[in-house]
Amino acid sequence: MNRFPFFLFDSAENKKVEFLPENPDRVKIYSCGPTVYNYSHIGNLRSYIFVDVLRRSLKILGYSMDQTMNITDIDDKIIRESISRSVTIEEFTKPWTEAFFQDLQKLNIEKLEHYPIATESVDEMVGLVEKLNANGYTYEKEGNVYFSIDKLSSYGSLSKIDTSGIISGARYDADEYEKDNVRDFVLWKAPKEDGEKSWKTKIGLGRPGWHLECSAMIRQIYSSGVDIHTGGVDLLFPHHENEKAQSEAAYPNEKFVKYWMHCEHLLVDGQKMSKSKGNFFVLGDILEKGYDWKQIRYVLLSFHYRTKLNFSFERLNEAKLSIQKIQNSFNRISDKLNAQDIAFLNFPSSSDEIIDLRPNGFAKEYFLIFINAISDDLNIPKAIASIFDTIKLFNSSLDRSSLHKEDLLDCLKYFYQINLLLGLLEFKSTSEGSIGISENEIQFLIDERIKAKKNKDFQRADSIRDELKAKGIQLEDSKDGSVKWKRME
């Protein structure tokens, strides 16, 4: 079988279930994306990494993806900010949208198939309101159109919110509102007199409410529902409950979302992130402190998505060593092969190639342990632990020189597969001299150092030793003056 099973924790069912998508060759996933009015903070980045981990894991398991993340550019805050700066919504949001994509790129987050923008999906939103009007779920008050939640008996089933206290006809007009307060929500807002941006549409002048945007964009991209809908836990209520209500009321004969997945919060040093506590970070803040993107990516992906991630700078430091260990083990193996043997690692991979490059010899059983961990609701901590067990074993086999070329190639396939998930390793051939440093360069520097010592230039000799050490190369001087080297684990 080419496809491994996948089990996920479905928030609607409140339990782990087997993932059975409508079409495994086109898995449809929708994730709530950024509201583009500022830089993404690391809590937001965690949820984007979660989407990336889900995507990459499903690809390793043998599925093909068709994923969407929306860009919210119609929202109370955005409208307020653009009015106060006397710019259009587009002018205000453009740099923030670009910053969002740059962050994704910096963290090596794979590009998804679709990134719809709310301002370009207004027609679809209007269509949804018309459908809801026709199906009898709406009412109008002072030009605003509201969704009447007591008309839909399933309201509350996703978030398990207590609906007993519903005040019939109590309404929320704004996009930002209190949690746990169950009220009718606004679908379409009448234009305000303060110059707020509004759209001229079939249902009149106005603008959409926030919840409507996601339901409409799903419809626009897929013309149906999706297999998985993801978002942060804070979106479960009211946002996802309302999305579900609108979509199911508009299209009662269709399944809107088969599985819901929610990613937990991020804490910094055990505390909720806030600007007043001084523990609020965006990606640029951390990069400026001298940490690299790999350390950040590693920390953000190494926690289970359903646990709170406790971010700290100590963890970033630990991440550096962990990444280096995996890279070094790969380097030791690829050093024993020639550039041609390892060239396959750098080619972009289609889903068929991913399957063709599964280990099927020496490394197969270790690959299957890794697979079992990710199939079990993305148990990344367990998957990473299995990687360290495996490289320990690879390393001791290398120490004993008990690996044949076939075995080494199978190990490379193992690294290829785990890196589809991690996205952290460098796979350039050593003979091309681009994994930090090639054997030729190492030998060149060792000769330089011997020369420097002969000339009593000990400063130069020490600086070469340090330079090599920084690149993970350890030197061993022997009494006869010759020098041995090895890559540090």
Ligand SMILES: [Zn+2]
């Ligand atoms: Zn959404």
